[in-house]
Structures are given as structure tokens and as C-alpha cells.
Amino acid sequence: xxxxxxxxxxxxxxxxxxxxxxxxxxxxxxxxxxxxxxxxxxxxxxxxxxxxxxxxxxxxxxxxxxxxxxxxxxxxxxxxxxxxxxxxxxxxxxxxxxxxxxxxxxxxxxxxxxxxxxxxxxxxxxxxxxxxxxxxxxxxxxxxxxxxxxxxxxxxxxxxxxxxxxxxxxxxxxxxxxxxxxxxxxxxxxxxxxxxxxxxxxxxxxxxxxxxxxxxxxxxxxxxxxxxxxxxxxxxxxxxxxxxxxxxxxxxxxxxxxxxxxxxxxxxxxxxxxxxxxxxxxxxxxxxxxxxxxxxxxxxxxxxxxxxxxxxxxxxxxxxxxxxxxxxxxxxxxxxxxxxxxxxxxxxxxxxxxxxxxxxxxxxxxxxxxxxxxxxxxxxxxxxxxxxxxxxxxxxxxxxxxxxxxxx
Amino acid sequence: xxxxxxxxxxxxxxxxxxxxxxxxxxxxxxxxxxxxxxxxxxxxxxxxxxxxxxxxxxxxxxxxxxxxxxxxxxxxxxxxxxxxxxxxxxxxxxxxxxxxxxxxxxxxxxxxxxxxxxxxxxxxxxxxxxxxxxxxxxxxxxxxxxxxxxxxxxxxxxxxxxxxxxxxxxxxxxxxxxxxxxxxxxxxxxxxxxxxxxxxxxxxxxxxxxxxxxxxxxxxxxxxxxxxxxxxxxxxxxxxxxxxxxxxxxxxxxxxxxxxxx
Numbered sequence: 001x002x003x004x005x006x007x008x009x010x011x012x013x014x015x016x017x018x019x020x021x022x023x024x025x026x027x028x029x030x031x032x033x034x035x036x037x038x039x040x041x042x043x044x045x046x047x048x049x050x051x052x053x054x055x056x057x058x059x060x061x062x063x064x065x066x067x068x069x070x071x072x073x074x075x076x077x078x079x080x081x082x083x084x085x086x087x088x089x090x091x092x093x094x095x096x097x098x099x100x101x102x103x104x105x106x107x108x109x110x111x112x113x114x115x116x117x118x119x120x121x122x123x124x125x126x127x128x129x130x131x132x133x134x135x136x137x138x139x140x141x142x143x144x145x146x147x148x149x150x151x152x153x154x155x156x157x158x159x160x161x162x163x164x165x166x167x168x169x170x171x172x173x174x175x176x177x178x179x180x181x182x183x184x185x186x187x188x189x190x191x192x193x194x195x196x197x198x199x200x201x202x203x204x205x206x207x208x209x210x211x212x213x214x215x216x217x218x219x220x221x222x223x224x225x226x227x228x229x230x231x232x233x234x235x236x237x238x239x240x241x242x243x244x245x246x247x248x249x250x251x252x253x254x255x256x257x258x259x260x261x262x263x264x265x266x267x268x269x270x271x272x273x274x275x276x277x278x279x280x281x282x283x284x285x286x287x288x289x290x291x292x293x294x295x296x297x298x299x300x301x302x303x304x305x306x307x308x309x310x311x312x313x314x315x316x317x318x319x320x321x322x323x324x325x326x327x328x329x330x331x332x333x334x335x336x337x338x339x340x341x342x343x344x345x346x347x348x349x350x351x352x353x354x355x356x357x358x359x360x361x362x363x364x365x366x367x368x369x370x371x372x373x374x375x376x377x378x379x380x381x382x383x384x385x386x387x388x389x390x391x392x393x394x395x396x397x398x399x400x401x402x403x404x405x406x407x408x
Numbered sequence: 409x410x411x412x413x414x415x416x417x418x419x420x421x422x423x424x425x426x427x428x429x430x431x432x433x434x435x436x437x438x439x440x441x442x443x444x445x446x447x448x449x450x451x452x453x454x455x456x457x458x459x460x461x462x463x464x465x466x467x468x469x470x471x472x473x474x475x476x477x478x479x480x481x482x483x484x485x486x487x488x489x490x491x492x493x494x495x496x497x498x499x500x501x502x503x504x505x506x507x508x509x510x511x512x513x514x515x516x517x518x519x520x521x522x523x524x525x526x527x528x529x530x531x532x533x534x535x536x537x538x539x540x541x542x543x544x545x546x547x548x549x550x551x552x553x554x555x556x557x558x559x560x561x562x563x564x565x566x567x568x569x570x571x572x573x574x575x576x577x578x579x580x581x582x583x584x585x586x587x588x589x590x591x592x593x594x595x596x597x598x599x600x601x602x603x604x605x606x607x608x609x610x611x612x613x614x615x616x617x618x619x620x621x622x623x624x625x626x627x628x629x630x631x632x633x634x635x636x637x638x639x640x641x642x643x644x645x646x647x648x649x650x651x652x653x654x655x656x657x658x659x660x661x662x663x664x665x666x667x668x669x670x
Contacts, residue, residue, distance in 0.1 A: 003541075010545065012510060014467050014536045016564035016589060018571065158473050164464065171466050176590035178566070275511045276464055278537070288486045289515030290463040 001029050003192035006315070008308035011191040013171075013278045020178035025193040027098050032200065037093065044089050045204060048122070049079045053205075055212035055369070060339040061356075068222070068362035070355055073209050073237065076344060076375030083205060083233045083373050084115035084186060090201035092119040095182035102126045102181040106170040108135055108163035108229065109300035109347065110142025111374055112186030117149035119184075127151040130169040132162040135299045142378050160293055163229075163303045167277050187230025188307035191278035195308055202236025209369055210240055217367060223358065225250045226371040227350040228321065229265075229300045231307035233373035242318060250358075251310065252350045254296030255323035265294040267306045268314055268321040276304075281311040297326035297382060298346035300374075324353035330386050332356055333376065345374035346382065411503040412531035412558055412581050415454055416616050416637075424670065425633045428455040428618060430507070430642035432475040433492060434484030435461070436649060440657070441492060444649075447658050449500035451665040455638065456500075457534060460489045460508035467509075467536040469593030471643040471650070486516055490528050497529025505560065507534040510548075518548060522555050532558030532581050540574055549578050560584050563613075565605050572612045582616040582638060585609060587623070594644040595622035598631060606635045626668045633670060641668065 003025075004010050011021055031037040045051040054077060058070040075083040095103060103125045107113030113129040120127035129146055133155045136143055146153050159165035167190070174183040185194040188202070206224070213221055224241060226234035228251040241247040256264035261284075264270065271282040274289055284292045284304040296302040313319045324332070329346055332353035337343045344352065348371070355370045362368070376383070384392040419426035429448050431441050445456050461476035461484050468476070493504055506525055513521045513535065525533065538548050540561075552559035558581030563572065566589055575583070585606070588599045599605070602619070609617060619632055620640030624647075629639050645661055652660045 004545070007545065010542055011539060012537050012542060013539065014564070015539055015562055015571065015575070016467075016566055016586065018539055018541070019566050019568055158470070158477065159463065168464055168466055172469070172591045175467070176588075178589070272515075275514050275537070277466065285511070285515065287515070289511040290480060 001025060001193060001196055005195070005309045005312040008280050008311040009192060009195055010280050011278065012275045012280065013191050014175065016175055017178065020174070021191055021193070023098065024094070028094055028193050028197050031094055031097060041090055041093060045086065049085050049089065050077065051204065052208040052212065053077045055209060056340070057216065058340050061336065062359070064339060065356060065359040067359040067364065068366035068368045069364070070359055071213065071221070071367065071369045072340070072342065073205065073369055073371045074342065075205065075233065075371065075373050076342070080115045080118045081375045081377065082111040082115065082345065083202060083236060084112040085118065086204055086236065087186070087198040087201040087232065088115040088119045088184060090197070091182065091184045092123045092125070095125065095184070096123060098182065100125070100180060100182040102128070102177070103184045104128045104130070104170050104173050104181055105184040105186055106130045106163065106166035107186065108166065108302060109298065109345070110135070110139040110146070110378060111300060111345070113146050113151070113153070114142050114149070116184045116186070117146040117151035120151060121149045128173065129153045130156050130166040130173070132156045132160070132166050134161040135163065135166070138299050138382060139378060140381070163299070164277065164291060164305070171277065187232040188235050188309060189230045189277070189279055189281065189305055195279070198232055199235045199239060199309060202232050203239040205233070205236035205371065206238060206240035209237060213367070213369065220244055220247055221369040222246070222366045223248045223250060223368040224371065225252060225351045225355050225368060227252045227301060227347045227373060228306065228310065229303050229347060230305070231310045233371055235307060235309060237371040238319065249319045250354060251319050251321045252354045253321060253323040254298065254301035254350060255325040255328070256295040257326055262293040263295050264323065265296050265302050265304065266323040267304070269323065279308050281308040282306055297329060297386070298350070300345070300347040301350065322354060324350040328353040330383070333383070342372065343376035344372045345376050346379045348372040348374055410531045410556060412455070412505070415503050416582060419454060419616070419637060425629060425636060426454040426638040427452070427669065428457060428638050428640045429453045429645055429665070430457040430459060430640065432459045432461055432472060432479055432646065433489045434479035434482055435475040435646070436478070437482065438484065438488060438492060442495060443658055444661060445496050446499060447662050448665065449502045451662050452669055453502065453665060455503050455505065457505045457507045457640070457642070458489065458493060460486060460506060460512050462509045462512055465509060467591055469591040469643060471594070471646045472592050475646050486512060490524055493525070493530050494528035503531040504529065505532040505534055506530050510535050510538045518546065519551050522551050522557055526555045526557045530557065532560050534560045534562065534584060536562050540578060552580065562586065563609070565589055565599070565601065569612070572609060576613050579613060579615055582618050583613050584618050584620060584640070586621040587619050588621055590621070592621055592643050594624035594647055596624070598622060598628055603635050626670065629668055629670055
């Protein structure tokens with residue numbers, strides 16, 4: 001198992017963590033060749049997560065855009081509402097093999113935190129989730145869910161108080177407690193073996209797309225589009241198609257409010273190569289190597305780094321990276337809801353936004369698959385604000401008042 | 409032989425444990441950093457570690473993290489670190505080390521950084537997130553050797569025998585041993601297994617060993633006399649800075665140093 005992707009990746013961590021990471025890499029190396037492990041993993045994906053997730057022909061959206069055929073891979077149909085559960089199941093099984101009793105994780109939007117809390121409950125681990133204070137304010141419903149699942153959610157109060165700071169806090173916990181604790185890192189980033197391990201666990205998404213499209217269309221897609229924060233859903237959808245030259249792969253980064261520093265999270269537009277949080281990749285950083293502030297309406301895309309394997313695939317030109325703005329994502333979400341009856345996550349809406357731009361330019365024979373990484377229930381508060389929904393706020397006010405009375 | 413080698417020989421000869429202290433450059437201000445280091449040197453500190461502030465200091469606990477954040481908020485640049493090290497090297501006789509995260513060096517240019525650090529009079533670099541496994545990609549240790557600046561290895565209680573051997577082969581100057589697993593920060597009690605761990609390490613590491621993480625009072629230093637060659641006092645001094653009125657800060661740090669010296 002390689003620890004680097006070209007010049008990217010690696011294990012840039014204090015010596016203190018190397019033994020734990022090497023043990024993890026060694027155990028994963030054994031597990032990936034162990035038929036019993038793979039069988040258990042697949043069985044859980046099928047009978048617990050509810051895979052395969054459906055590949056839906058977006059008939060109305062296709063008709064409206066009057067171009068390429070659009071298919072939606074709906075990872076929002078999974079248990080816990082997003083693709084994150086795939087690598088959580090995989091890592092929980094590895095943690096069990098390693099005899100760990102505690103899981104920790106970072107979370108941005110809260111999807112990975114909910115998925116980690118889910119597997120912790122299912123497999124009997126104690127669980128601590130680190131979440132930036134800013135993200136906790138944005139994604140309170142997921143905090144509530146994690147707590148109901150038995151996890152302790154620790155607010156991270158340093159730095160920009162978002163995902164990168166939560167990663168930092170989780171690394172520190174891992175430094176201290178690696179003996180009994182598994183750090184269930186939630187994307188294809190961080191030190192080796194996380195980028196490889198999570199990619200493998202997520203690659204089920206692309207494999208299913210291939211199989212499902214073969215049944216309906218008898219061929220490969222022409223385009224696969226996915227949003228890219230750290231990159232776990234994107235690599236999951238893309239990985240099986242990397243060798244198929246006819247399949248165009250497009251990653252959509254958060255364009256935020258524009259391309260000025262601090263207003264977006266487009267690593268390939270504003271970023272340079274650096275070494276942070278244990279791996280080498282592209283980061284949004286200044287000339288001194290300090291991480292810059294980022295912004296996205298979706299907490300899950302609001303991260304200054306990107307998975308090292310995606311950095312290599314970017315340099316090789318195998319994946320095209322573009323961006324969609326906050327307002328494009330919100331409009332795409334609205335259109336998808338009205339035409340297809342699917343309210344997707346704001347993260348995934350970035351991918352939808354690009355499909356909406358691309359489809360009309362293509363002939364009707366072409367096929368686009370959009371990976372919907374998650375469902376949008378968690379974004380209801382952000383959306384109500386974006387849509388200036390007065391009734392919603394009156395409801396919240398009433399609820400809050402009643403809640404306060406009950407509380408007192 | 410650079411300044412650090414001379415100091416290490418002196419510590420060995422006097423048979424009393426050496427004291428290394430730490431500052432975050434630009435905290436609470438650049439001017440204060442300068443004054444603090446001069447005070448430390450005047451009051452008998454043997455080595456000072458100058459930490460270049462970084463936005464994502466993953467080996468540091470809350471005290472140093474906050475100091476880094478505040479220094480960056482005030483606009484401290486890597487260039488300031490070189491300027492201040494240069495000034496201090498002309499004013500104090502004790503060896504100065506840079507402590508920084510690898511991205512600071514990588515972004516500046518690995519060879520350029522090491523050359524410039526050497527040129528301003530820095531004797532060694534403590535970089536916690538560059539393990540020897542990345543040497544084939546980064547050549548960090550090799551470049552340190554080329555410029556005769558010590559690339560200080562940082563090891564921990566979790567470091568296995570095999571990795572101790574590997575680190576001992578490339579170690580230079582001294583080895584920095586963290587008393588416990590985790591991140592930096594003052595603590596009340598030392599790890600009960602510390603002397604046992606040091607015994608294990610000393611069998612393999614033949615150059616001086618410095619112990620850091622959690623060292624906050626004289627008793628800690630007394631406990632380490634005979635087991636370690638150097639103690640590192642970091643977060644505790646920042647705690648003192650944080651709890652001092654600005655005009656009492658230097659005096660309080662000086663008093664603390666006098667109090668802990670054995």
C-alpha cells in the first residue's frame with residue numbers, strides 16, 4: 001500500500017503518532033485481503049446502510065434543460081443521510097480488529113459526525129466528536145442527532161472554529177489517546193493510511209453507478225460530477241472510472257461568494273502546495289504558509305485543504321475542477337426539489353449546479369451522472385434563511401418560547 | 409561546531425541539568441519577545457527555543473495555540489522571525505533554536521529557510537511534523553547537515569525501539585523527548601513512567617536528551633536531574649506572561665527562572 005500519491009500525501013505527523021498510524025495501516029492492509037472482513041463490510045452496507053443507493057433518471061430535469069440525460073446517484077438515501085456512513089462502517093470494523101474502545105472524529109457539516117456516532121452506537125464504542133463552534137451554530141440539528149446517538153460533541157473554539165480546527169483538535173486527542181482510541185477521520189485526507197482507506201471504502205459508490213447504468217443504458221456515463229470538500233464522495237464516485245478515458249470526471253469546489261481570499265474554498269484556483277494536518281496537498285494559504293479563511297454556504301465544503309489523491313489527479317489532468325457559488329448551489333437545490341422531488345444537501349447542490357450549466361450544451365445522447373452526496377434535511381435552517389421564509393421563523397419563535405417554558 | 413555544541417559540552421561538564429525555555433515570536437509583541445529572550449539569557453537559561461507562529465500548530469496545546477493565534481493576528485511574518493533571531497544572536501551568547509511546523513519551512517523553500525536560519529545565527533531546528541519517513545521526499549535532515557544546523561529529533565513514550573534506533577542514527581545536537589503522549593502544556597505532575605522511559609531511551613540515544621511537555625516547577629526539574637540533560641519549559645512561561653500585568657511580565661518571568669534553577 002503506497003503512502004504517497006506522486007509528491008502528495010505522506011505521513012507528516014509527530015513521531016508520537018507514527019506507531020499508531022503504522023499499526024492502523026498494517027491492520028487495514030491485512031483486512032483488505034481478508035474475505036471475511038470484506039463480506040462483513042458488504043453485508044453491513046446492504047443490510048444496515050441500505051445499499052445500493054438508487055441511481056435515478058432525472059427525467060423532468062433532463063427535459064427542462066433539453067440536453068444530456070441526467071442521472072442522480074442518491075447517497076442521501078443511505079442510513080444517516082450521506083455517503084459518509086460508507087467509510088464509517090469500514091473504519092469501525094478496522095477499529096474493532098485493533099481492539100479500540102473509543103472513536104473520535106472531526107465534523108464540518110455534521111454528516112460525518114452523525115455517521116461516526118451511528119457506527120459507535122451500533123458497534124458499542126464510546127464516541128467524541130469535535131466540531132468547530134461556527135459549524136455547531138450552522139448545523140445545530142446534527143449536533144442534536146449526534147447527542148441522541150450517544151456521542152459527546154466538543155465545540156472547537158480556536159482558529160477559524162470550522163472544520164480544519166476540528167481536525168486539529170481531533171489529532172491532538174489522538175496524540176494523547178491513540179492506545180485505546182481510533183481516529184475515524186472523515187475524508188480522503190490527513191496522514192496515510194486515511195486517504196487510501198477511505199477511498200477504498202467509498203469506491204462502492206462508483207462501482208454501483210457503473211453497474212446500475214449498465215442495466216439501464218448498457219454503457220458508461222460520459223460525465224460524472226461530484227462536489228469536493230475533502231473529496232471523499234468525489235473519489236468514491238470517480239475511482240472506478242479513472243481508467244475509462246471516455247468518462248469525463250468533474251469535481252465542483254465551493255465558489256462561495258467570489259474568488260477573493262476568505263470568500264470561497266476553491267483550492268485549485270487559489271491554493272498552493274503545502275504540508276498541513278499530516279499530508280501534502282493543495283491548500284488555501286498565504287505566502288508564509290498560514291491557512292487562510294474560507295467560506296461556503298455549505299459547511300462540508302468549507303475546508304482549506306483537499307485530498308492528496310485528488311491533487312495528483314488534478315495535476316495529471318484526469319479530473320477537471322471547477323467551482324459553483326453559494327447562490328448557484330441554492331438555485332440548483334430549488335430546481336432539483338421542484339423538478340425531481342429531491343432535496344439534496346447544499347454540498348451536493350454544487351454538483352447539481354454544474355450539471356445544470358453543462359447539460360444544455362451537450363447532445364441528448366450524452367449521459368451525466370451527478371453524485372448527490374447527501375440529503376438536505378440538515379440544511380433546513382440555512383435554507384430558510386436563504387429563502388427569507390417568514391413563516392419558518394415564526395414557527396421557530398413559537399417553538400423556542402414553548403421550549404424555554406418547558407425548560408424552566 | 410556551532411553555538412549549541414559548545415553549550416551542550418558546557419552542560420555536560422558542569423554536571424547540572426540545562427534549562428531550555430521557549431517563546432512564541434511576536435507574543436505578546438515582537439518587542440516583548442526580544443526583551444524576554446534577553447532576560448532569559450541574563451538569568452541563566454541555557455538555550456532558547458523561538459517558535460515561529462503557525463495557523464495550525466498540531467503538536468501544541470491551548471496555551472501555545474492561543475499565543476500563536478494572537479501573534480498572527482498582530483501580523484507576525486516568517487521574515488520577522490529571521491530578523492528577530494538575527495538581532496538576538498548579536499545580543500545573547502546562548503544558542504537559539506527555531507521551533508516551527510514543516511509547512512513554514514516548505515513554503516519558504518526548504519534549503520533557503522535552512523540557509524537563512526543558519527545565516528542569522530540559529531543553531532538548530534525543532535520541527536515536530538517531519539518524521540524520518542519523509543526524508544526521501546524532503547531531504548530535510550540532509551540539508552540541515554549540509555548547513556551544519558542541528559535538525560533536532562522529537563521522540564515520545566510511544567516511540568518503539570526500532571524507531572529509536574532509526575532516529576538515533578540521524579539525531580544531531582540533542583534529542584527532544586516528550587514526557588507524555590499528547591500536546592504541549594504545563595501540568596502538575598510528571599508522567600510516573602518518565603524515569604523508566606528515559607532509561608530505555610538513554611540506552612539507545614547517545615547524545616544529550618532534553619525533556620519537555622508538562623514541565624512547570626522546580627520539583628519537576630529536580631526529579632529529572634541525573635536522568636535528562638536538559639529540561640524544556642515552554643507553556644508555563646506563556647501562562648506566566650498571560651497572567652501578568654504588562655509592566656510586571658518581565659520581572660515575573662525572571663523570578664520564575666530564578667525559582668526553578670537548581
